[in-house]
Amino acid sequence: MESEQIIIDEEKFIPHLSIDCVIFGFHGEQLKVLLPKVKNLDLWSLPGGYVLKDEDIEKAAQRILEERTGVTDIYLEQFYVFGKANRSTGETLKKILLKNNVKINNTSWVFERFVSIGYYALVDFSKVNTKIGIYDEACEWHDIHQLPNLAFDHAEITQKALETLRFMLDDKLIGLNLxxxxxxxxxxxxxxxxxxxxxxxxxxxxxxxxxxxxxxxxxxxxxxxxxxxxxxxxxxx
Structure with missing residues (x-):
């Protein structure tokens, strides 16, 4: 029997805008990043999602983080906007959806150019209860120096988040959250x-x-x- 098809409700979200979150935790003397693994592909990604049409940007980021970590009291900082003209994600996204039997119109805006707002979050590792999304088969912590194969431009986003974290180390009192x-x-x-x-x-x-x-x-x-x-x-x- 065929698996159930999941249809993305495009009408609920703001077109061409997404959020990508770099979630940092500290454990075993290692700085770690929380990454979901895509179902049926040797590919990992940052937790992310779209913004609802009636939702504040900050609220969308908080929602995405809470869904992934189960934690509500999260330190959250917007650090960069990723909007290069050539940061196309369409072909990779089509491959992910095809592998997971997702029904969607090939002319949909989800396959076109996106501007992504980057947030980094600092969480107490011991309080996180990781959750997997509908297109994931795992959601695991990875050492910042040993990251797996990342989708889209998520390696660049992660590096930018790390650079920002280092730059703001004293001013933001990051230890308070890690x-x-x-x-x-x-x-x-x-x-x-x-x-x-x-x-x-x-x-x-x-x-x-x-x-x-x-x-x-x-x-x-x-x-x-x-x-x-x-x-x-x-x-x-």
Whole structure:
């Protein structure tokens, strides 16, 4: 028996406009990106979607992220608009839909030129409950340095998001969203080193962070030897 055909309701969405989200998480001393895997193809993509005609852009991005992560309290930042004239996605999209038995008119606007708004999100890895979409067979975390084969121009979008994250590292207090509520100075330094992809001098890093006035020291971390226990910190909100 043939599988059920899914018809895209084009009338609900704004034509030629999409959102692509780079979702960052930090786990096992690795900066990770959440990626869905396309059904029946050796192809991965960024979580994304279209904007409803009666929906704010920001609300659309939040909806897409919540659908993928199950998390509602997400740090979300618009970082770039991707609108090159030659960033055609039509042929790849046709292949994806064909492989998944999706019925759609070949002259539809979904196969034409798109402008995509890029957002990056910072989430607490431990709180994410990944969800798969109707065209996905998996949704998994990948090390930023070992990404699989990405569809469309999603490799370029991911790299741009990483560059923005590095540039805004101090100003946006990114650790507030990537680390648990309390953490050691060493854990914060490892996060910075992982994102920047370079080692940092311990004394210089600690001096810099403490001078910013963004941390509150809360208690000693129990290790069995009280005099060696490192302090725990949390961000001042």
């Amino acid at each position: 680390l648990p509520e309390t953490f050691t100075m060493k854990e914060l330094q490892i996060l910075y080193e992982t994102i920047l992809d370079k080692p940092l001098r311990r004394d210089n890093f600690q001096r810099k962070i403490l001078s910013m006035g963004i941390l509150e020291r809360v208690e000693k971390k129990f290790t069995g030897a009280a005099h060696k226990a490192p302090y725990l910190y949390k961000f001042i909100k």
